[in-house]
Structures are given as structure tokens and as C-alpha cells.
Amino acid sequence: MVKKTPPPQATIRRLSIYLRCINGIDEEGISVISSRELADRLDLNPAQVRKDLAYFGEFGKRGVGYSVLKLRDHITTILGMKKKRLVGIVGAGGRLGHALALYKGFEKRNFQVVALFDKDPAVVNQVFGEAGAIHHVSEMPRMVKELGIEILLLCIPPEAIKEVFDYVLLSGAKAVLNFAPVKLSSTDEVTVHNVDLAIELESLSYHLSLRESGIPGEWV
Amino acid sequence: MVKKTPPPQATIRRLSIYLRCINGIDEEGISVISSRELADRLDLNPAQVRKDLAYFGEFGKRGVGYSVLKLRDHITTILGMKKKRLVGIVGAGGRLGHALALYKGFEKRNFQVVALFDKDPAVVNQVFGEAGAIHHVSEMPRMVKELGIEILLLCIPPEAIKEVFDYVLLSGAKAVLNFAPVKLSSTDEVTVHNVDLAIELESLSYHLSLRESGIPGEWV
Numbered sequence: 001m002v003k004k005t006p007p008p009q010a011t012i013r014r015l016s017i018y019l020r021c022i023n024g025i026d027e028e029g030i031s032v033i034s035s036r037e038l039a040d041r042l043d044l045n046p047a048q049v050r051k052d053l054a055y056f057g058e059f060g061k062r063g064v065g066y067s068v069l070k071l072r073d074h075i076t077t078i079l080g081m082k083k084k085r086l087v088g089i090v091g092a093g094g095r096l097g098h099a100l101a102l103y104k105g106f107e108k109r110n111f112q113v114v115a116l117f118d119k120d121p122a123v124v125n126q127v128f129g130e131a132g133a134i135h136h137v138s139e140m141p142r143m144v145k146e147l148g149i150e151i152l153l154l155c156i157p158p159e160a161i162k163e164v165f166d167y168v169l170l171s172g173a174k175a176v177l178n179f180a181p182v183k184l185s186s187t188d189e190v191t192v193h194n195v196d197l198a199i200e201l202e203s204l205s206y207h208l209s210l211r212e213s214g215i216p217g218e219w220v
Numbered sequence: 221m222v223k224k225t226p227p228p229q230a231t232i233r234r235l236s237i238y239l240r241c242i243n244g245i246d247e248e249g250i251s252v253i254s255s256r257e258l259a260d261r262l263d264l265n266p267a268q269v270r271k272d273l274a275y276f277g278e279f280g281k282r283g284v285g286y287s288v289l290k291l292r293d294h295i296t297t298i299l300g301m302k303k304k305r306l307v308g309i310v311g312a313g314g315r316l317g318h319a320l321a322l323y324k325g326f327e328k329r330n331f332q333v334v335a336l337f338d339k340d341p342a343v344v345n346q347v348f349g350e351a352g353a354i355h356h357v358s359e360m361p362r363m364v365k366e367l368g369i370e371i372l373l374l375c376i377p378p379e380a381i382k383e384v385f386d387y388v389l390l391s392g393a394k395a396v397l398n399f400a401p402v403k404l405s406s407t408d409e410v411t412v413h414n415v416d417l418a419i420e421l422e423s424l425s426y427h428l429s430l431r432e433s434g435i436p437g438e439w440v
Contacts, residue, residue: 009423010228010230012423013419013423015422016416016422043405078426078429079423079426079429080426085421087421094319095315095318096316098315099316102315104401105401105416105417106417106418106421109421109422111421151421151425174431175424175425175428177421181324191424191427191428193423196325197320197325197326197415198326199233199236199237200415201305201331201371201397202235202236202299202301202329203229203233203236203413204371205299205300205305206298206299207300207395207411208300208371208394209300211394211411212300
């Protein structure tokens, strides 16, 4: 089923985008879609869509297209999203941590925030919506194991990273999404993704710069 | 200088990552770096690095490498980052908007948050750090023009998108970074990037799923 070349990270990100698009297509009552139609909706090249999907084996019929339901099922499986993933937020007392604790977009994609952590005594024990009270970060290793949390979101200041990452390693959590403005590396035990909000701005800056130089919209 | 094939969005994103890595290398006092060394530091394939940079013309000497200072200068120019870009935040009274208004990572990358907007009377006129008071969103078109704001960050609920995007079009801002959980499309006038925090989680879920299936770390 899986080819030998590992898919690039960008392909994995696009699978999420395909999935959202396919959900919309299903809601419109469409049952079969071609790579060209899917590409058009997402402003991508059809060859790119076919190449992305081909990393995970052949599906879809040449000249006919993809069954919307089968494609959705297939991508959901590839992304490991059939299983509910439990999430903890570290630094839940901060502004970003707080925003993420209450972000509505996670649950409908099968991620459930079940625990909040912080080390500021002023916020420990405060209750934030369904995820309940904020616990002291020292309770994280025990609670991650007890609750079966797989993913930790780190919304903490850079100077707290080292201490918190020690707790992460103790906890046995398998994945970390790091919002702190310092780069963390994956280890054998933990897969780390670093979110950098300034990168999104830089890529907009590139497009502004193209507009200024009068390069046509095809590039933008 | 610029080749005919437009660089993929993923290449533009990687340029930002190269730039940060190169800044670190410069701080270490290193003046020349090979594509292999750059790739090693970023856990990328050297051919990928060379391909990314080749979109923007040939620089670097075969067998010698890239001058760190020239490479930095070149990427900064490509990304349009020589010029300071002024930024406004819409929905600055919400948790995410508030977090972004005070995010330290933008200014050092030559983005300056100069205006905050919201439509909630309870927060209008509140003062948040250097960007000053929150203005009512109806003042946005005038202020964007007066201050020369180029980029607007939308941190607003989905139901406010239509109204706010009308203000964006009136304002003449050229770029939007949309954090609301609905997809906005670019127009001829405005380049839109949609930030979806759940996508980051989905790509972690994929890696968790690989770990569960025992596929080796090369894939992770």
C-alpha cells in the first residue's frame, strides 16, 4: 500500500486540506470527483493532487475520478484520524494557551483537549470550559499516563522550554506541538512540530513583494 | 534572475526557515556554508535545499558553498523583508488577537503591529502595549490608508468574516492572514493566507499513526 519514498511533510499537510475540501464536496451531495475538480477547488495543479495521493497507493479510476466517500475514508486512515487523540495544553494560563484551550476547531477533527497545565500559582486550579481545571505542570507526567494523552501543545515562554520538555519526556507523550518561539527537535521518543507564526507573515511579505515588482497574479 | 516556473508555497515557507538557520550560523562566526551543512541542520535533503534556492537564480559556488552573508541578503530580498511591513490586528480584544498583539516574534522579523481593531464596545479604547488603543473596526479603512498598513491579521469569529472582509476590501490592505476557522480566498486585490491550527495537529496524528504501525523513524 505504501510506496518506498516517504511523502514530504507538505504532502501530509495537503492531505488535511484535501480532507476538508472533500467533506465540503460530500455535503454538496457529490459522490465522485476528478483530480482536476479537486485541484480547481484548492487552486492546485491536478498533477500535484495525483502525485500526493499516489504516495499512499493507487486509488481512483483513470478518467472517472475518486469516490468521495472512499477518498475521505482513505485519507482519514492515512492521517491516523480514525482514532480520537487526547491532547494536553501546557501554559494554558497564558493568552495563547487559553485561546487554544477554547479553540473550537480541534474537537470536530477528533482531537480532544482533556488536560490543562501551567506553573503559575495564580492560574493553577482555574477552570476553563470542558477541559476543566488547570493543573500544576509537575502533575503532567502522571496525568498524561493516566488519561492516555498523546499530544502536548506547548504555549510557554522560551525560558521554560527546557524544564517543560523534561516533564514531556517523563510523561511518555508521543507528540509535541511547540508554539514557543524557539525550535525544538524531535527525539526517538517524541515527534515535535514547531509552529512559527512569523513564517506565515514572511510568506505574505514575499507575495507583497511580487505585487510591488508587478509580477503577474499567476505567481501570487 | 527569476526562473519561469513559480516556486511552490512550500519553498517560500522553507526560505523563512533557511533564513533563521543562516542567522544562527552567522552568529556562530561561520562565513561559508554548503547545501549539505544547511540541509543537515534542518533535517532536509541537500538536493531539496539546492532546488529551493535555484528557483531564484544561481548563487553559491559548486564545491565551495554559499557565502553566509550573501545568502542572507539574497533570501531577505526574495522574501520582501528589507522593507518594514506594517500590520493591523482585527479582533484584538479576543484571546488569540490579544496574544498576537503582544507576540514578540514579529517585530524582530521586520513586521510591526501598529493598529488594533475590534467591534466589541467592551474592548474598544483599551490599550495593549506598543500598538496602543483598540479602535472600532469601522475605523479600519481610514486608518489602514493613513498609516500605510499592508497586512491585516483576522482573529475573529467565523460569523464576522463577511462584514470584516468588506472593510478589508475598502481599506486597500494588500494581504490578510486569516486565523478564523473558515477558508477565505485571495482576490485580485488581496492575497489571503489561511492559518488552520488543526492542520498542525493532523500532521502529528499522521506521525503517531506511523509510530503505531512500527514504520521506522526515517518516516517520522
